Amino acid sequence: MSDSNTTSNPTNAGTGQFPAGPPQGKLPPSGGSAVHAVTNVGGQFSAGPPQGKLAPGGGSAVHAVTNVGGQFPAGPPQGKLAPAGGSAVHAVTNVGAKSIGDVILDVKNISLSFGGVNALNDISFDVREHEVRAIIGPNGAGKSSMLNCINGVYVPQQGTISFRGQTFKHMNSHQVATMGIARTFQNLALFKGMSVVDNIMTGRNLRIKSNIFLQALRIGPAQREEEAHREFVEHIVDFLEIQAYRKTPVGQLPYGLQKRVDLGRALAMEPQVLLLDEPMAGMNMEEKQDMSRFILDVNDEYGTTIVLIEHDMGVVMDISDRVVVLDYGKKIGDGTPRQVRENEEVISAYLGTSH
């Protein structure tokens, strides 16, 4: 992964150089915490030392959880939260370990058309474990369609998608979710009337084992299970720094916070791959910085592989390891942010030269 070093120098990941669209240069080259986090990204690849410090992967759930939050005072086990029914929470796999691994998701020759409109045209790219992979492109380039194919919402006419060695002609949404692929939505699909905690709890749905009657009565194992899941959700609340809004109905929150809740719900699934559809759309600079930091922290602390669609070039170039560029359903670039930035075809697509 020697080619991934571009991100290690945020000043170099200069937003101004790329002749992209409107949101240029919104992420300042130095200063804010988000940018600092960016500096860390570089560190990920400096092979060797950092890995050793990390928690052993796949520990018991409670153990893993402690690492995630990292805030439990050590010594006397203050973790009074650790519920009796801790077994209900499944071991969090790949916690911690963050070094870019093998290909986890491989998209091959995908073509998708709606009637006469070719949304995707023979697209291939791969996603490696633990990396941050961005899909960029102008409006209508087919970015969201691509995510929807991976996610199983759309069925491509041609091509295959492999996840962890298993190859699928088309993905099935439910199956995708159980396999550990979670997503957030461009235009938020939260339950507006429900509280933040309840919304995030819905992300635990697939992991709840007790039956609906026990759950309705909240007795016996169902109660213990709920407590364990609630604890997991509390760690996400802490992680995303939304403690002040636990009980607030999501509809009352500002947009930037709703986006965070959306991310929280996806995280509650303990995904191996997280698909983020324009996580920073419509945000102001401060919110973007926060969101960038959360994405990098998720990637860093949980080791989650991240595939994101984003318009803001500054953000994309700063936080991604590799970038795919789509234009009118075709792939026109693929590589590190620097390679992509220097790609003639990409520049002309973004400059909007005559078609």
Place this chain on the structure above:
Amino acid sequence: MQTTFPRLLLKHAAERPDAPAMREKEFGIWQALSWRDLLELVADIAGGLHQAGLRRGQHMVVVGSNRPHLYATMLAVQSIGAVPIPLYQDAAGKECVFPINNADVCFAFAEDQEQVDKLLEIREQCPQLAHIFFDDPRGLRKYDEPGLMAIEELMAAGKVYAKQHQDFLKTQAEQAKPDDVAAMFFTSGTTGNPKGVVHTHDSLLDRARAGAAFDKLTNAEEVLAYLPPAWIGQNIFSYAQWLSCGYVVNCPESAATVTIDLKEVGPTYYFAPPRVFEGLLTSVMIRMEDASSFKRKMFQAFMDLAKRVGPDLMDGTAVGLADKLLYKLGDWMVYGPLRNNLGMSRVRVAYTAGEAIGPDLFQFYRSIGVNIKQLYGSTETAVFVCLQPDNAARADTVGLPIAGVEIKVAANGEILVKSPGLLKEYFKNPQATAEVLTHDGWYHTSDAGFIDAHGHLKIIDRVKDVGRIKGGANDGAMFAPKYVENKLKFFPFIKEVVAYGDGRAQVCVMINIDMNAVGNWAERRNLAYAGYGDLAQKPEVYQLIKECVEKVNVDLAADELLAGSQVSRFLVLHKELDADDGELTRTNKVRRGFIADKYQPLVDGLYGGKTEQFIETVVKFEDGRTGSVSATLKIEDSRTFAPVKAAA
């Protein structure tokens, strides 16, 4: 009774090992830390620090918000005879350089990544800063800077050390003497470098005890620690008095959850600067406006009653039987629920200080049964100089001198204090020490004031700020800028004021509107605005502010001494004054001189009789970048009134 902080810790851990010492809300649940656990925590950290090389008499910086680990670290540092220096967690990196180099600090405790980044950023200027211990490891895993270590690691090492050296903490703690230096606080300082205020165990603990005795505090009190630990007030309330009385200190989950945590904890002993009380009240009032008309009317009726009889009931003066019964009813229907909503159901003693509190605000809290009082003190006096007794709290005084304190007023109006809580010295600054501390033990507060007929101290302004009007109709009249500013700031629409008038013919002010209050006001009037700068320059807003200014003028006219300080002209600033731009101190006090220089064209415009003035200013954003804002500001005249002669 003389003792030290570590001895108090040992005492509580021996006498009440299982009683809670601190609580911290984590993952949605309040987690208690008993005195025994705290002692263990302190012993581990102390062992670790000793092993890392921290020695008696050295200094260690702690920077972060109120967390058990931060308090435990301060205790550990004191236990091994070193001196903790709490720094403001929102101070910029370069502001930390002076304290660290001044005290030759090699050890630091940082709460999280933000604070670690700050310390690493200034490491070049502070090469001796060899060890940085952090509490929250989030985001810090990839850092491999030398000397950076998690507090957990330090504690693990300390645990091993403590095993090898039986009673390490105890023997160390017993070596500390009450008149050893216990802590150092850097004052924000409006000019020049900050000064390190050196306090001994005894100076802090003596005042802590005197304050506790005055208000009969017990070990059953609950306190919410939410102000910066670097500020001596927070240090007294949640550290010195905490250890002195042995009550429970609660650490909020995050800065954003303080109001929620306040309701959950229900503190019995509460401290807040006036702006916090005001913020709480505003949030309630805004919600009240959305209530049904029946509720609004009921609220209004009972609040009128409370305003009439509440303060008297609080002071213990006689009130008619009918009013008494009605108040009881009101307590059940309105005041009780309201106190509960404010998180003040259990408040027995609440203090406010730091700046003047508006009389309406003050009386509001007293009228609904919250025992809010004022106090007078500063970093140099370990806070407690004057306190108001329960039954004699007034908005315009700061109370009676408490046990151990002597007060006198110098010829120039300056308040002089003698008390066991006075600072030992300014660190490495004998000249500054000599300026404030005379040989016969009087501390010069540099506050101007007097003692009123009831023996209560009343503060007017800083001595150096009290000026004279020169020329014009009020030639030679006294001008107390802060007094004028405060009077204006008591209006909810006005957030910040800077008044000028010393050596001038008239008083002019620059005003910052309160975005929330004025924004709300504008919304209710369907007044569209694009942002702060736009709203500030609306003619309607100018009219609103003008009314406020003229009301203040009427008030000032009634006071023979200060009638000359009436405001003749004003303008509303296009940007909010900000500590990041150097316009406010870190404790949010306006820096008048700095602002006058920065906004020179505006001052000239005010005194030059112009009706508008263009201004361009550099601003610093939170991420450290700078930009500039420019605007053309309107300047308006306000009516002044003839002084009312006191009825003879």
